[in-house]
Amino acid sequence: MKERAVVLDALLDRVRSLLQEGRAEEAAALLEDLWPGELAEIFAELEEEEQRTLLEHMDPSTSADVLEELADPEAADLARTLPEDTLTAIVDEMEPDEAADLLLDLDPDQRLRILAELEDPEEVRPLLRYPDESAGGLMTTQFLALRRRMTVAEALEAVRRLAPSADPDNIFYLYVVDRYGHLVGLVSLYDLIRARPDARLMDIMDSDVISVTSDVDREEVARIFARYDLLSLPVVDEQGRLIGIITSDDIIDVVEEEATEDIQRLGGSQPLDRPYLDTPALEVVRKRVGWLLLLFVTASLTGTVLRMFQGELSRFVELTYFIPLLIGTGGNAGSQSTATIIRALAVDEIDLGDVLEVVWHELRVGLILGAIMAGVGVIRAMTWGIPLPVAQSVATALVLIILWATTVGAILPLVAHKVGIDPAVVSGPFMSTLVDATGLFIYLQTARLILGL
């Protein structure tokens, strides 16, 4: 795909220079044939003014592709700059689920005005009820439901009668409903082609259909896709009536976005709402400063601990040399176990019922790691010519701190999960800060005992 990148760069340059010369029509025409994903990448490189001009001059269905591919807040920013009739024409061309996401980001008056002007507002309106993070927010209402008494020939005829604009990705699996709209089975197009034309769907369908209700969280939806290797998943209401379907291309995006959020949270930042370079510096600060402040306050505990051991520290200044080393090692050991546990929770490998097994696992790991590091610590202390009792304190403290850090690093995410907080939120830097203060106490208390102070 390397050559493609070169083509896209050249295209970007050409579009830019056409726009500068005021030849917006020509610039827009250049972009009509691109894949939506590529189009969105080119858009991401343009200034807002350029984006607006292009959206006004492109075919509404191409503009719709762009708004669908952009991150939601970016799409909304751009939409607000457009004349309302242009925006309405574009929304008309969007997939109903994407159109609903965009409308929800606009102000309520504008949302209602645009909704009133849409060709088929009823495709979009019901979707406005569902939060973006739920199965309802992921599903599309463009699907074909078949009745179970239909014959295969009738079903194929229904497929042929679908509007030519229907997205073929949404109709590989066809869902079968009873007269009340309850989901009762599924057939693939492949089944239909191979079955006898006069067979009834109820006789050839697979009635063991996996489905979710609209309120299921999108992370859980992603897990169901992964667990059952699905290409699409029907969404039903409380009564089991089919109300939409979710396709796997949306799930790949969900899995990526959820991982991004977890990684940013692990790093101690609230997740950014849009791509990094498009997030203004002040917004980045806003996402980071809360944690940094909270951790600063927690970390002040280390100062308190140090003041408690003022006497020891002034008599054995050598003790000071190992402070950052010991708490750093504790933090590192804790991070290792936290990261492993958070991920195991996220992919559903472990849950709270496994807490004892996890702790037992980490205690053994911590003990072995601690013993190894203690050996290395003694060697390091020797080469610095540190008095033996101080070296002994460092070695003992290393074992205790690593044991403590791996265990806390494992328990903390499990507890957060239990009380309903995202484990990634509390666990990264919070774990290290906690281990800093407690590790310091363990170190200095050990020293006090060993040095007989």
Place this chain on the structure above:
Amino acid sequence: MKERAVVLDALLDRVRSLLQEGRAEEAAALLEDLWPGELAEIFAELEEEEQRTLLEHMDPSTSADVLEELADPEAADLARTLPEDTLTAIVDEMEPDEAADLLLDLDPDQRLRILAELEDPEEVRPLLRYPDESAGGLMTTQFLALRRRMTVAEALEAVRRLAPSADPDNIFYLYVVDRYGHLVGLVSLYDLIRARPDARLMDIMDSDVISVTSDVDREEVARIFARYDLLSLPVVDEQGRLIGIITSDDIIDVVEEEATEDIQRLGGSQPLDRPYLDTPALEVVRKRVGWLLLLFVTASLTGTVLRMFQGELSRFVELTYFIPLLIGTGGNAGSQSTATIIRALAVDEIDLGDVLEVVWHELRVGLILGAIMAGVGVIRAMTWGIPLPVAQSVATALVLIILWATTVGAILPLVAHKVGIDPAVVSGPFMSTLVDATGLFIYLQTARLILGL
């Protein structure tokens, strides 16, 4: 899906007690109708001995489902315990790509013996050449290629003639080749159903097909799926001949596994090869100890720095109180920027060309964050009754350290990416350890200047 979990738990208990009573046939029969994903979950809870007994008594196609769903090293461990004819029967029922993955994990002699006994070894043999991490390792050879001069009626007939065992997930899109096997287009089943029966494929196919060669890394494959919203992706050889297809259900697993690896690496551990609780403690130690040792050695630098400033520290013991606080805050600020940049690199939002823009972004963010934290730091120092010059040193050092940490935290992953190291590997704990030592130096040097020592 909650009720389902209860059903599965009950089923697990029942299977266990049947196995204990030696009624393996009945236990195996209970599992025949489960979804492969659920079956694998039940298997994960069983002891190896129980797993082996079940695999021997289940239908080979059900056993094949289990081995396909388990993590590769676990599947291989289990396969090695089976009698060879049982294993051969199971491998015969596996998808060719999964069969190849399993065979590659067995020892070469056994691999050859099993291969020789397979019903259709030619489905599997070519796949043995491809590394697991490449497009070739992800693809299946079970696909239907159509010739471009075929009519729609002929194509539909070819679909009907496919073996009934064909996985319907693999044949939503049909790929069109020329007489030499070069990939020239694609049609969906939906297109076929709607087209005139006497139309030729070359006239209705979409000839703008996205494809990859077999050596493309699976992360890149996942990115292409996300970018183009694909459900399947054809794989071609150097000459552009179609050799396999990849379906999106495999890609959801890839995206999850890659995120797991990144998160574990960010936490400073090598990625585990199998689920956490199934990894023996010694193996976990092995994955973690390397980094912990390396970081320990790097962190010893902090001791060296402290010894450099021995004089200052003994004269102003108050300086000591802020050491963990300052280096902790530096580490946290660095983690925030590292995590953001690593993820932006992983999802292709930024690349090396953006380095100046990234640094400029982080410098501004670091300056604002530093100013805020300096304010808080002065207040904290005041409440501890710290002498003003020491408080000034702390505040100044906070600005400098945060500025330095955010910038280093952003540059480090970019540099790693440039030299071809996975940014997640070098960036998490390595970044904090580096910032610990340098931050300490910044702090004490600032104090030396301000205190006029």
